[in-house]
Amino acid sequence: MIYEGKKKIWSDYQKEIPDDHWYYVRSCIRQNFFPASERMFTEITRGVLGRDIYETPHHTTCGGIAYHCDTIPQETAMTIVARQFALMTEAGYENYAPSCITSFGNYAEILETWREYPELEAKIREDLWKACRREFKKPKCLAHSSDLIYHWRDEIAAKARFRLVDRETGDALRIVEHIGCHYAKMFPSKGVGGAEYPYVLAGMIESWGGQVVDYPERRHCCGYGFRQYHVKANRGYCVGNTVKKFESMEPYHPDAIITNCPGCPYFLDRWQYVMAEQTGRTYGSDGFGIPVLTYEELAGLVLGYDPWDLGLQLHQVAVEPLLDKMGIKYDPQAKYLGVDRENLMRPQLPEHLKCF
């Protein structure tokens, strides 16, 4: 990677990120896939960094999944989004931070469409009023929640108990950063660093002591692609995309992958099991896979949270090799104990992918 060139591109695509007072909305699926990530976001931003992050239980889906699966028209998604903006307005906030990349893309696309077609915005305002008697102001700033962690990355680094450094060798850990397609591929100016070289996760990795792996298929999709995955007959195509990514990154021996999308960590993690079962191939060392983490989980690890409180036992790929390299202590016996030490039961282990 020619670092100076990337820095120039990143500096062209910096966006203003207000330092405080955010209206935070959760994803429909992330809490099922990686249950501690969003809770960790609020815990870190409120508890550790002391910021004002507001949530409301009245928030619903943004309609993004249905929109991208072609099951609802965009006007319906727009009216749902208009209601979310109304909730933000009623709560007295102006900065909107979705946790989901597809939501972020959906909001960016809708705001851009309204900017070009004000008559459509007027129609949606009327539809919202007819449907639920609500009115809204558009957010002054729209940022993905990973943008916020990026913005506060150095504050997190200052409070970090662990760094992305191999305790034994002192080398920076090699981290693959995978950005959700809807983050900046549709609207490059809306993402930190643009579409080709988004800096949002790379900035966190560097700030926390790791080194970013640059590999040929770095910007390739994880393979999810909504309607491709949701139609079972197309899943071979999804996993084929994932194989392509792993084949491309494997020669660089990454220690971990971090992502900022709901679907990407799920598919990059779970597909490693499917690939191993179908082909016997694993991509980490000694029969392990490459651990895949969300950026909140990684932030939690460097801040010294217990890996099992971060929900890392619910990952398919064993995270222990990464924890050992970082020098993080954990209790193997407590891995499958949940909140209040409730027994989550040990899962059946896969045949080819090494797990604990």
Added chain:
Amino acid sequence: MDFGFGINRSSTIDLTKTDNGLFRRVCSEEPGARTCMACGSCSATCMASDLSGMSIRKVLLAMQRGQDIRHMLSKCMLCGKCTMVCPRGINTRRLVLTICRLYD
């Protein structure tokens, strides 16, 4: 374990390891082949296409990718309908004959 789906192979090819000599030989005799814009009009009008998978568009692409085209060429009936619809004016019927002659 049977997941009910397999892993699709990538269609990416390594051009440095690909032999597209046939395509270059065909183009030296039929330069028009280089002007194909892959619109697919030829395939849409071809009577053999639906039943046999014959497609001039695919033949041209496969030759550039160094892939086998025999199974497609052998299905052409030389009716010439594709030649009538090609917006680039490529003599596709003659192209088929040229490819067959140069194919070793």
